[in-house]
Amino acid sequence: MLLALPISRCAPALPTAPPLFSSPLRPVPSLHPRESESATGGSGAPRSAAPGPLHVGATMASSISSLFRRSLRRPGRREGKQEAPAADGIPSHMPLGKAGERSSILYSAGQFFFEYLVVVSLKKMPDGRYEPKIAYQFPKRENLLKGQKEEEERLLQAIPLFCFPDGNNWEPVTTFPSETFSFVLTNVDGSRKIGYCRRLLPSGRGVRLPEVFCIISCLGCFGLFSKILDEVEKRRQISMAVIYPFMQGLRESPFPAPGKTVTIKSFIPESGTELIELTRPVDAHLEHVEFPALLQRLSPILILHIFASAVLERRLIFLAEELSVLSQCIHAVAALLYPFTWAHTYIPVVPECLLDTVCCPTPFMVGIQMRHLERVLEQPMEEALIVDLCEGKIIRAVGDEEDILPMKLQNEMLASLNRHNNNNNVHTSEQLNALVSEAFVQFFVRLVGHYSSHIKWSKNGLGTFQERAFCKAITSKTNRRFVKKFVKTNMFSLFIEDAEKSRIPQEAYFQQKITEYHQQKKHRRDS
The missing domain is CATH 3.40.50.11500 (DENN domain, C-terminal lobe)
Structure with missing residues (x-):
């Protein structure tokens, strides 16, 4: 698996809650070391854990490093077809995921909110160093097939390293500012699991070590999960047992569609039942960014x-x-x-x-x-x-x-960013997200927005991208020079591969902006 994305700040708390159960979070069984397809996607030779205050098992570090250095490169494209893959049949660069997969993996409504909640704590080793270990896992999955169990073990083996990636010389403390971040584990088949993490100091007296609550999900909605972690942290200060019913209620609720809200009931001792509303942003492509x-x-x-x-x-x-x-x-x-x-x-x-x-x-x-x-x-x-x-x-x-970048388009984007940057106190975070995104989306609309006109469709419904005609259709020499480089990138190849599979655009928002751009051009010509 391949690591990716940490989220950022601690979002304001948002209520969320489920029915009350007496069962606490369950301890995870000890995991046997095995090669872990985790956190990365590069290539190279394995290495043992680096010496330092944070101890990581040599087997774990070696296997993860091995996978990190394993070069998995996507095959390139020729006019209307792909190059043959390498002899071993493995593409040489692992993709984070196709553009079209965003719709099905990151933004699908109706799925479970999450697969696991794990708690990672620091265990002091005999030599005085600390090793991150999974202390609890919810839910504990039973009756898995052999392949599923091995995949789960690899996942659980990788998580602790990314919950404590900094290798600090940890010492018990009395205060510690909570921090939120995330990572992404990507399978060789392109499927992704995102780890949303909150590192905090548990309540108590005297010196203590921080611990990490990590929610594993295949859904990408960072603001929403940050708010869920706020609720987890609030309950952790009361008791670990209060977290379980909250997460159970969340797991039983379907992930909302864009713009929709899910309401969860949660009981907190001495506070009673809370109604927690989780609203998903309307613009799905902006729900994971600040x-x-x-x-x-x-x-x-x-x-x-x-x-x-x-x-x-x-x-x-x-x-x-x-x-x-x-x-x-x-x-x-x-x-x-x-x-x-x-x-x-x-x-x-x-x-x-x-x-x-x-x-x-x-x-x-x-x-x-x-x-x-x-x-x-x-x-x-x-x-x-x-x-x-x-x-x-x-x-x-x-x-x-x-x-x-083409100078004219670069100057237009720069002017837009300067304008929004100077007025950032006027806009909300959501408004600024939309304005900044618009500037970069328009850049791609103007350079490659004509791509669908250069996909030739066969009778069996499969498309073939006509790269030469696509580039030749660009009248500006400066723009064409840039696009000729851009079409050779993996990100463009992945996008076109999706476009060739269906006449229905995978990225509806981008297609909407293309349509608006052409309508504006037509209006200017007619006026």
């Missing part, structure tokens, strides 16, 4: 340079000390690519024992804590962009970032 965090830390021109590097699928490294900042900003950068999907290694917080893997020769978008800056700079990397989110600057660049 652009204000990016605008607060980076200037509009730097955001465009980062966007340009991401569009060409280069290596991107983001540095910050807080897990929440890394999580939020990296997720925002990936969201700028809509309707396309980053199709390579995507790890908002790289565990310390996997830091050496950032020198893998494939594209990646990763977040690393600032304390590891020197170690990052020592890695041999080509075509890499290293971004300091603390100081709001680029530490290392290729040098051509300002020239990648």
